[in-house]
Amino acid sequence: MEYFYPLFPFMKTSKLLSLLLGALFVFTLALTGCGTEIVVVMPNPIPEDTGKGDTPWEKETTTANLEVAPYFAQGDISYFEITPLTNPSFVEPYKEEITRLYNESMSSSDTGSPEATWEENLASSFQWYAIGTIIADNDYKDDTLIVLIIPCDGMCFEPTLYRFAWDEETGDFTALLNHSANYYPDAPVPDYTSPLFTNKDDTLTLNGLAAPQEITLPDGVNKLTLSSDSYGYFPTTVPGSLAFENSTMGKIYFGYDVANAETAWTACLFLQLPDGSIARYGYNPGFNFGLGKEAPAEAMVTWNNGSTLDLTQNYQYKPTGCGIMGNCYLIENVDENNLTVAGKTSNGLDLYEVKGLAGLDPTNTNDLTLTSEQKAFVDEYNGYIQMQTVFEAPVKTFAEYLALHPKLYFKDPLDRFGSLMNVEIAPQGECGKPVIYLYPTQTTTVSVKVGIDQITYSDPAYGDNGWKVVAQPDGTLTNLADGLTYPYLFWEGLSKTGVEPTSGFMVAREDVKSFLNDSLTKLGLTDQEKADFMEYWVSRMLNFNEPYFYITFLGTQDFNKVAPLEITPKPNTLIRVFMYFDPVTKPFQVKEQTLVSVPRNGFTVVEWGGTTSRPWKK
Numbered sequence: 001m002e003y004f005y006p007l008f009p010f011m012k013t014s015k016l017l018s019l020l021l022g023a024l025f026v027f028t029l030a031l032t033g034c035g036t037e038i039v040v041v042m043p044n045p046i047p048e049d050t051g052k053g054d055t056p057w058e059k060e061t062t063t064a065n066l067e068v069a070p071y072f073a074q075g076d077i078s079y080f081e082i083t084p085l086t087n088p089s090f091v092e093p094y095k096e097e098i099t100r101l102y103n104e105s106m107s108s109s110d111t112g113s114p115e116a117t118w119e120e121n122l123a124s125s126f127q128w129y130a131i132g133t134i135i136a137d138n139d140y141k142d143d144t145l146i147v148l149i150i151p152c153d154g155m156c157f158e159p160t161l162y163r164f165a166w167d168e169e170t171g172d173f174t175a176l177l178n179h180s181a182n183y184y185p186d187a188p189v190p191d192y193t194s195p196l197f198t199n200k201d202d203t204l205t206l207n208g209l210a211a212p213q214e215i216t217l218p219d220g221v222n223k224l225t226l227s228s229d230s231y232g233y234f235p236t237t238v239p240g241s242l243a244f245e246n247s248t249m250g251k252i253y254f255g256y257d258v259a260n261a262e263t264a265w266t267a268c269l270f271l272q273l274p275d276g277s278i279a280r281y282g283y284n285p286g287f288n289f290g291l292g293k294e295a296p297a298e299a300m301v302t303w304n305n306g307s308t309l310d311l312t313q314n315y316q317y318k319p320t321g322c323g324i325m326g327n328c329y330l331i332e333n334v335d336e337n338n339l340t341v342a343g344k345t346s347n348g349l350d351l352y353e354v355k356g357l358a359g360l361d362p363t364n365t366n367d368l369t370l371t372s373e374q375k376a377f378v379d380e381y382n383g384y385i386q387m388q389t390v391f392e393a394p395v396k397t398f399a400e401y402l403a404l405h406p407k408l409y410f411k412d413p414l415d416r417f418g419s420l421m422n423v424e425i426a427p428q429g430e431c432g433k434p435v436i437y438l439y440p441t442q443t444t445t446v447s448v449k450v451g452i453d454q455i456t457y458s459d460p461a462y463g464d465n466g467w468k469v470v471a472q473p474d475g476t477l478t479n480l481a482d483g484l485t486y487p488y489l490f491w492e493g494l495s496k497t498g499v500e501p502t503s504g505f506m507v508a509r510e511d512v513k514s515f516l517n518d519s520l521t522k523l524g525l526t527d528q529e530k531a532d533f534m535e536y537w538v539s540r541m542l543n544f545n546e547p548y549f550y551i552t553f554l555g556t557q558d559f560n561k562v563a564p565l566e567i568t569p570k571p572n573t574l575i576r577v578f579m580y581f582d583p584v585t586k587p588f589q590v591k592e593q594t595l596v597s598v599p600r601n602g603f604t605v606v607e608w609g610g611t612t613s614r615p616w617k618k
Contacts, residue, residue, distance in 0.1 A: 139204075160181045407422070437607070504552030573602060
C-alpha cells in the first residue's frame, strides 16, 4: 500500500490553507472550462518505513477523473478525482460497535461459527470513496465529502449509497440523509451499520451533488424525468452508446448499444455524475404512470372521432405488476408505415394504433399477409381470450376489443416507439401467493406483519395485528388464533409502491421449468421451498401461450420497499425472493441478472412470491 502526503484536494491541513487552495482551484477551473478534466499531480509517496504521518486515509491506486459538467461545477462541491479509500480514520470510532452488532445479528446457538472480526470479515463490505470538498458557506464548509457503497445482502437492482461530511480536523463524521439512500433503523433484520448514523443531518441539501429531477432533451422542449439516482457506482460505467450531449448536464447515454437498438429492452437513459454515481432517466410524455401524481392536462387524449379519455386512469406502461412499475417503457420494434394515428394528447403527442385491423380474422394466426404488427396484435387478442376463459369472464368480440383502443404506440423525441396497454385488457397483477417460512433456532413465539396497502387474502387469517404463531426449528407453525398447524404464512395483496427492474432473463417456454429450478437453487431456496414455488407458479406460467417469458427477481432489499415486514423477535437472516414474469411473443435483449444467495444464520425467515403483467386464476 502506498501512502501520500496531504495535498489539496484530498485533504486540508488548516481552514485557511484550504480556502486559499480552493480559490486557486476555482481560478484554474475558470481558465480551463467547466467540463475539462482537472489533473492533480501527486508527490512521491512517503517511504513505507516512515508510517502514515498526518495522512487521514490510505489511498488505493485506482482513481478516476469524471467530467464535471457546468451543473455540478457551479454547485456547492469542489470535485476531485474519485479516490477509493482503505482504512480511513473516520471509521475507527465505529469499528468495535459495528463488529459487535454484526456478531449479535449473526449469533445462533447451533451455528458454532467463530465471531467475525472487522479486518477479516467486515472491512471489505464498506466501500469508501472521497469525492470532493464542500465549499458552501454552511456548518460543513471545507469538510471532505465521502461516499459509502454497501453491497446488497443478497441480490438487488441497485447498490446502497450513503454520503457523509467529514471534518478532518475535529473528526466529526455526519451522515447527509438528504443525499443518501433511505436508512431503515427498524429494518426486519438488525442493521449493524447503524453506528455510522449516530451523527446525521436530515435538512442539508447541497447544490450540484444530487442528480436533477429533469433534463431537457435536444429538442429544447421535452424532458427526461429522474427514475433512480443510484443505478450504479464507480467503477461501473454507463451501459450504452452516447445519446446526446446537454450543455448543462454533459453526456447522456442510452441503456443499450445503438447497433443493437432493434432488440433493446428499456428506453431508460443514463447520466454518470462526477461523484461516480449513475442516475437513470426516462422520457415522460406526461402520463405520470407510477409517479404517484394526479393526472395532468397533458394526459388527456382526443380520439379521431372527437371523444376524450384520461390516459393516466385507463392505461399503463408494460411491464407492470405488484411492486413492478416505473417511467422507463419497453422499446417497441415497429414500422411506422404499419401504424396509423388514432388520437392526440393535449400537449400534441400523436398516439398510434396498428393499421388495417378492422375485418381481420383473429383465428387465422397463420395468415402470411399480416404485417408483423398485425400478427403481434392478433396474438395479444388471443392471449386476452385465454385470460378471460381462465377467469370464466365474458369475452369481447374482436370488434369490441378494437373499440377499447387496447394498445397504443407513441414516438419519443429520440425516434423510439413505446407502447401503452389499456388496463381493462392488462390489469395490474396482485402480489401473488407470497409465503413466509419461519425457522427459529428453538421453539419461539413470533409475530409477523406485512406493510402492504391491502391484504386481499391470507391463510391463516390475517388479524388486526397480523399473525402470531409458535414456530418450531423445522418450520412448523401453530397459529395462536385458531390453534391449527401450518407449513407457512400465505398472503396476497396490493401495493402502490414499486421498483423498476433493470435486469432479468429472456426464457423460452420449453425452458421455464429447468430455468426456475436452477435459479431458485442459486437464490438459496431449499428443496422443499423450491418444490412449493414451482408447484404454484410453473402451471400458471405455462397457462399462457406465448413462446417466451421475460423473468426477473426482486431480492430482499427491493421487495422490502414494496411490502416491508415487521417481525418480532427480529430474525438474524431474512431472505425474500419475488418473481415477476411477462409472457411475450418476441424475445428482446435484456441485461442478465446476477442471482446470489444469502447464508442462513440463526433465526431465519424465508419468503417467496410472484406477480405478472397478466392476472391469474387464484
